[in-house]
Amino acid sequence: MESKFFSKLSQDLYQLLDDTDDYDVIIKVGEKSNTKEFHARSNILKARSPYFKMAFSQNRVSKKDDIYKFVKPNISPIVFEMIIIYVYTGILDLREKAGTDILELLVASDEFLMEELITFVQKYLIENQTEWLQNNFVKVLHTVFQFESCKQLQDYCLESICDDPEPFFNSPNFPTLEKNILLGLLKRDDLSMDEIELWKNLIKWGIAQNSELNGKNVTNLNRWNKSDFLTLKNTLYPFISHIRFFDISSKDFHSKIWPFKTVLPVALFEDIVSFHFTGTQPVKNKLPPRSGKFLTDSKIIRPKHATILANWIQRNDINSKIPKNKYNFNLIYRGSRDGFDINTMRSKCNGQGACVLIIQVKENGTIIGGYNPLDWNYVNNCNCEYGYYNNSRGIRRRAFDDDVYCNGRYCNNCGGYYNGGYCNNCGINGRYCNNCGGYYNGGYCNNCGINGGYCNNCGGYHNSWADTKESFIFSLDDGKDLKKVKISRVINNNYAIYNSNIALNFGNSDLIINGNSGTCNQCHYESSILDTNNFSIEEMEIFKFCQG
Template sequence: MSQEFFQEVVNDLEKLLTTEKGYDVIIYAGENENIKELHAHSNILCTRSQYFNTAFSHEWAEKKDGKFIFKKPNVSPQLFKIILRFIYCGKIDLKELQGPEVLKLLIVVDELNIQSLISYIQNYLIKNQDEFLQQDPRGILEAVYQHESFTDLWNYCLEKICQEPKILFESDKFTSLKAPLLKLLLEKDDLGLDEIFIWDSLLKWGLAQNPSISKDITKWNKEDITIMERTLHGFIPLVRFYHISSDDFLDKIYPFKKLLPKDLAKDLVKFYIAPNRKPNIVEIQPPRISKHICDYDSILIKNHHFAVFASWIDKKNNLLHYNMKNIPYNFDLLYRVSRDSNTPATYHAKCDNKGPTIVVVKISNSEKIVGGYNPLIWISTNQVKSTNDSFIYLFTDGIDTKSAKVSYSNGDNYSIRNLAPYGPGFGQGSDLICRNDGQCYSFPSNSYPKIDGIPGGIFPIDDYEVFEVIKK
């Protein structure tokens, strides 16, 4: 009969790391005022890491007073302690690290060739640091691109950028994106951008590479045209010009026709002058098709807004708790004013007794989106309902989810207002009610904490939608 005592061995090795008894390796981690001396044992390092095994086997390995000396100025003492703990006892805890530190740790682990940790840290970043990956997509892409072993993280970053490309293309760091990465992105069939936006972004990027050239094309001379033509030469074939509207072609493409190959410019002019005539073109690239997990039927908001709704429904503190891959709800369109007519009877026929719903309202003459969530049901009778789970919200910028504000009900009897002559209603005042005359009104009450930015009183709207929220 055999008995195994793995935990006892692990505990003893961790104790050895802590007490440093018999160490023969000195590691200087960090630099300048942040440098710190760490101690380890060469036999353990060699056994657990091919990097150290190779390093110790060379005659050039630095030794002093019988001890090996390693200098790692590019690694902070905190990160090196985490690596040593893993080498000694197979334990690792990343919860105290911020996203940038986790990425630095991954890069160091790759340098030390600790394969099991490379896979683990990649998965950790993907599952737990989604917000960080969106904060600096350019920096993350460039860092990951330089390491062939970061396959999982690279694929995730590409998928994320293709799903929500404006987090990169509208960032202030987009114009410093390296050319190979920009080319790789423009080659993607599932890059979720309108083609004219891609063209505008490409011009913006090209001008940033040549700051001496004016942004006003009317001021370009022959040398400027030649420089821009050379800068964009490798990117022009990646723009799918035949999927741009005729107005955009006339306003935004034609003025720059000298940047295009002559044959392409000629074919495009023919195509847009006579759109009904079959073009004599061997191959026209198909339009890009986004590979979103779900494509929600909304004309007012984008898919990523629904991930925010899901986070609010589940009362997650992190606005980006969910992404397009892990939303736990389906959002099925029940009612749209512009599609179904703006009458109380139609609204109630389509939305009553359907279960939880989210309301999306576009305010006229602005980029603002407002709305609310009803975790109960809508009914036609003039009744009020109490709940702590309903909320109203505002996106001050309908595109940017970072502009979101949310306000949960205080649980009073007017959390949900069912009014036969109107659409959905929230709050006693009411905090938000959709009427049947192309308007909403908001008179803040005590039912929901006030959200600054929602217009007070009666205000016009362009449209509103109601979605049934269904748990997957």
């Protein structure tokens, strides 16, 4: 059996850093008053960093008195201390580090070609410094767009901006955004912002790029001269073709774009005028609408997750574009707000139509849920206290007389009431279908398939199966990697949704929610969505899904 003693090895190597005599490398980092020298062994640096290995092997470092010397003014002492500890021990502690220092660590990791560190730091920023990233998107983008190795963080920042662009475009740092980054954003179909707002922000950005336009007021263009408009036109030229002008209303076109008509190419401006005044569709210049944005008001999922769910509901590929305002996710229940009582859940869902259930699992943060395309019409044992039925003898009786539940069924043989499917008078089995005469089996007629488990008085269901081919359950994993999302569709539509007064129930085992806990046991759906059968609920939300 092989044994590994990495912990002790790290401790012993760490002690080498404190040995002031045993070194052959001096690395001076920082600049001005913020500098520091670090001592190290060349053989350790070569083993841990391709950068140092190449520097030593290709004699690209100065050497005097058998001591190699590196000077790195672009790396701060606090950042290099993290690197040298990692090099010697494999330990990196970022818990008390500022977001700026962690970002600088990422840059230094790229310089030293430390792939393991590059991958880890990006993941750490995304998972543990979300708020700092959102408040510093411009700074972060300017940094990571310099390095191909930082694509994971690039993509995260761009996707986050596209999901919720207003804070980014309204930030005081937006006008300093580099040209190529802004151009990349405007090219994206998933940038979820009204086109007229993008136009206004583009004008703001264009003005900020030219000192001669500073102080120019877009609400008073009478003070602009031809030279001012020409300067703005030249600045915005690469961006104009990526604005969806034909998705802008006539009112906004007249008030917000017409005043800047000299900024637009003549042919494009004429096409826009013809479109708004005559309804003529342009032959060229028209881009497809950007993908829609779902305002889910969710604490669990983001708009990109809602897009996936909407595509699943429509049986489309998860990457399919969805036009703006085509579908809505309207919040009708949230556990932390409304409580986790099952009766509250049912009352919030009653009569709402198609609903999406979303759950964050307490144990591991996994996001799971289900889609019910039917009405969740629950009745607590169908307590229709005022429901009366006439039996065959014409006697008007209360629904619960003689323990008769509210199904309105009387015996055609003798006029008695059915109790548990049999007449309480003559004993005949009366569980036949009023539609075709067949017998009910598990709530469904064995002949025509109709669901007979509903209340004739109030329309509620009596703990019965609801039939649909469109329901599904799903997992979004932790919500961060869209490659890990998973859908499990119903495979036996007769057992899709179990209408119960004690739980929210998919398949009567595949996904069951009762209060603040749940279970997952694959049965009537394609596959299991969790590795465990039982789980606790951190947060739960239910949305009404409808056409826009």
